[in-house]
Amino acid sequence: MAISPKARPYLLVLTLVLVVAGIVVAEMPHERQAAPTTTGATPGAPTPPVAGRDGGAGAGDPYYPEDGNTGYDVLAYDVDVEYDPATRRLEGVATVTARATADLDRFNLDLYRLQVTGVDVRGQAADHHQEGDHELVIVPPSPLVGGEEFTTTVRYGGEPTVVEDRALGRSGWQVSRGGGAFAAGEPHSATTWFPANDTPRDKATFALTARVPEGWSVMSNGLLERDPVTTGGRTEFRWVARDPMATYLTTIAIDRWTVERSTLPDGTPVVDAYAPGAENARAHQRRLPEVLAFLAEEFGPYPFEAAGGIFLADEIGFSLETQTRPVYAGWADLETVVHENAHQWFGDSVSLESWADICLNECFASYAQWLWDEAKEGGDLDARYLGELERVGDRDSYWGRRLYDMGRGNEFRGVYDKGQLALHALRRQIGDEDFDEVLKGWIAGHRGGNASWPEFEAHVERVSGQDLDGFFAAWFRGDGVPADEYLYPGSLRR
Incomplete structure (x- = not known):
């Protein structure tokens, strides 16, 4: 994710205010409401708790412990939606194919403020109720057996609700x-x-069937499985992404798109979509083949079956690395294209284990912008690094932001700028040859999976043969100015 230039000063100021005031960052707005609302197979009669083997509500992330669920592993999502821009109403049927990882009498899915009208498990009606803002509790007609593959179909609808984030x-x-x-x-x-x-x-594969009024079109992840079909004044689109992805990397985008198709030199299909008013973004996106070729040299082969971009005219606060096809805000520039596509390796193909590991996504995508500048613009990164050190001095508002396990609400407050310095220092600490091996080996070793920051530290030490505990403590786990031995390693030494 790249942050709007307008938002960056705000993040620094907010960090300073919190430090001065001694305030603990407030809980994010995704928290559940205390009083549950319920629906069920019988209207108005919520399903009582079932004694026995329950899938856990919450996957145990240290920052967002109620996100996700346990007791099963999703293999595939197949989502079918109909949306009318005039009424802003969404009607959906989602089929979730999963494998039980334990014997289960009940399990949960997450759905934010949309009304569920029916649930089937293994093709049979299942009792269900909704709790708080986003918990859907499902009781199958008969228990699930550990190792069993099963399908759950959820029918739902309503006007989707945006999530408000203070940063x-x-x-x-x-x-x-x-x-x-x-x-x-x-x-x-x-x-x-x-x-x-x-x-x-x-992570799971993802497919989307979407119907919209004629004249509108739908973009999503992956590839169009078939040509759009218009019947009865509505056009249906079918997108399929065969590489597993984290849920936050899925997207749907409905607009009167101008769509351009091309292929990379290796034959990978590229689909770009421009909203009315976003036409100027074409100049940046036309360099996508060059960008992806450069990133492949740095990180290894492009990891997915499709590429492209979705260019909004909206001035939202971020652009996002939605898998295979990033979503770009109206302010996005060429550096943003580099950043979001670097995420296809760091964040999408290799996804974080928990949100404490966000540097694995953002530090590397941000440093990719420096690598691009060095290779394409002749940038002197040592000079840039030293200039940044001089600019920030010993400001606690800068150095006080940890890059690993930074605390809930602080995930995006240091990883973009301080993260670039930290990775350049690491590169100088271990040398270019080992740094190159670190990047390529990390991606190759974790492709399609998840990984944590402690695993990355161990990986760097294996490749370099160095004990880097002091370096990582100073730059990534610490909240102060690193000692000179870590601040000026290798060719940076004064």
Whole structure:
């Protein structure tokens, strides 16, 4: 994710205010409401708790412990929605294919403020009720057996609700300025428009069938499985993404798109979509083949079956690395294209284990911008690094932001700028050859999966043969100015 230039000073100021005031960052707005609301197979009769083997509500993320669920592993989402921009109403049927990881009498999915009208498990009606803002509790007609593969079909509808975030503004489902809609956001987005196991640990394939009024069109992840078909004044689109992805990397975008198709030199299909008013973005996106070729040299082969971009005219607070096809805000520039596509390796192919590990996504995508500047513009990164050190001095508002395990609400307050310095220092600490091996080996070793920051530290030490505990403590786990031995390693030494 790239942050709007207008938002960056705000993040620094907010950090300083919190430090001065001694305030603990408030809980994010994704928290459940205390009083549950219920629906069920019998209207008005919520299903009572079932004694026995329950799938856990919450996957145990240290910052968002109620996100996601346990007891099963999702294999595939197949989402079918109909949306009318005039009424802003969404009607959906989601089929979730999963494998039980334990014997279960009940389990949960996450769905944010949309009304569930029916649930089937294994093709049979299942009791269900909704709790708080986003918990859907499901009781199958008969217990699930550990290791069993099963399908759950959820019928739901309503007007999707945006998630308000104090740092990044609005995320999830949003109405675009042209009257359409799109879904993008981090860490929460997917559940504003379909039921999911909303944790990045549970990656799954994703397919979307979407019907919209004639004249509108739909963009999403992956590839169009078939040509759009218009019947009865509505056009149906079918998108399929065969590489597993974290739920927050899914997207739907509805607008009167101008769509351009091309292929990369290796034959990978590229689909780009421009909203009315976003035509100027073409100049940046036309360099996508060059960008992806460069990133492949740095990180290894491009990891997915499709590429492209979705360019909004809306001035939202971020652009996001939605898998195969990033969503770009109206302010996005070439550096943003580099950043979001670097995420296809760091964040999408190799996804974080928990939100404490966000540096694995943002630090590397941000440093990719420096690498691009060095390779394409002749930038002197040592000079840039030293200039940044001089600019920030010993400001606690800068150095006090940890890059690993920074605390809930602080995930995006240091990883972009301080993260660039930290990775450049690491590169100088271990040398270019080992740094190159670190990047490529990390991606190759974790492709399609999840990984944590402690695993990355161990990986760097294996490749370099160095004991780097002091370095990582100073730069990534610490909240002060690193000692000179870590601040000026290698060619940076004064």
